[in-house]
Amino acid sequence: MISVIIVGSGNVAQNLFHALQQTVGVNIKQVLGRNKTHLQFVKNDKLVNTDFTKIPTADIYILAISDDAIGIVAEHFKNKEGLVVHTSGATPVEVLSSLKRPGIFYPLQTFTKGKIVSFNNIPICIEANDDKDVKLLYKLGNALSKTVVEIDSDQRKTLHVAAVFVNNFTNYLYTLGAEICEEHQIDFNLLKPLITETAAKLEDLSPLQAQTGPAKRGDQKTLHNHLQIIKDKHQRELYTLLSNAIKEKHGKEL
């Protein structure tokens, strides 16, 4: 049985709590947070702790807290013999270097407080200094998910950059799509099946193979017509930049 203390009360902490509660071989000893009201998702009062000076012993402490707080909060774990991991894609393991057994347990997914997602499909990226700790993180990861990979801090940072492109930036394009619809009294819901299928295509095709559209075809007439329709300066700039990039990648004359 792996005993775990979750630190934090946000998107990741809540999703981890929900998943680990149901995980065979894992025992959540406590959820630790600075704000009691934010810990209300923990129904069992005995599991709630807001006192960072009284942290019980556990095999693994998971710091699921804001990137810039990890270093500060880690100070409370200086004397702990257990493994202390953070869940951040962007933060190097060095931020935990004052600890005896630092590590990483980064779930590569987008979490929102209200929305509980299944961990089974979520890749867990782990890192630790010695083999014993790596093994323990594999054990925890495998209990939650079918994909656990050991990657170092540099690769994790790169993966996080790629995640920003396919998640944060993609979501921003959805925002622009919604705006364009709204400006013209069109129901954005009409675009949702297209959005789903655009993502689903990657099961069968690489994104390079899946590329379609006027820029890919080098269809100047449609590109020109679209720029007539788009009035917003920023939308036009982005339309041009991305269309030219697609044309270039797919070898069309500019």
Added chain:
Amino acid sequence: MISVIIVGSGNVAQNLFHALQQTVGVNIKQVLGRNKTHLQFVKNDKLVNTDFTKIPTADIYILAISDDAIGIVAEHFKNKEGLVVHTSGATPVEVLSSLKRPGIFYPLQTFTKGKIVSFNNIPICIEANDDKDVKLLYKLGNALSKTVVEIDSDQRKTLHVAAVFVNNFTNYLYTLGAEICEEHQIDFNLLKPLITETAAKLEDLSPLQAQTGPAKRGDQKTLHNHLQIIKDKHQRELYTLLSNAIKEKHGKEL
């Protein structure tokens, strides 16, 4: 029973053929194309026609052909009494103005030849000049899909622009994500659950609400670190442009 002739042998024609074949109340009279080998997906030889001078009578002719060929090919249908529709999001109905009964039957989805998709969830955008024809297109559309909407050519063009943002441009961001992974020997498959969830979130949240990431949080440290990692000039440019746009939209100081 609505009798239909499909013109074309590409992504849309093949998907329409497959779906209409199984649709109660619809009879595919023929599939018409200029190239016999491209029509091999039609197993029943009697349905294949390559002679544009001998087109039988039907209730609806669906021109599922390249945008710039629609006007030319439409000439063959000048004397037809049936409804002649094209399937293009970007092409105005006027391109069919030489016909007796022109219209639009635009399925708002991304199609690929090899990949058969179900039409049930695909919004069908229809347009025709008189009520009787609109009704007929509703009937065909409703037989295929649970979402049929009447929109005019201007709205359809706008919808097509929005579709380019959420589909073509999004897929391009996937391409960059894959490139970044490849450069650093990271398996792009790790990002697929994130890609799927990014799209799935829109079931519960608007894209504005769903936005996350360093730019949204105004997290300058991570933005700076990411720009250290991204070496490619074009990727850097796009990273900066999109991050600034997200910061601006979510009211962070630049």
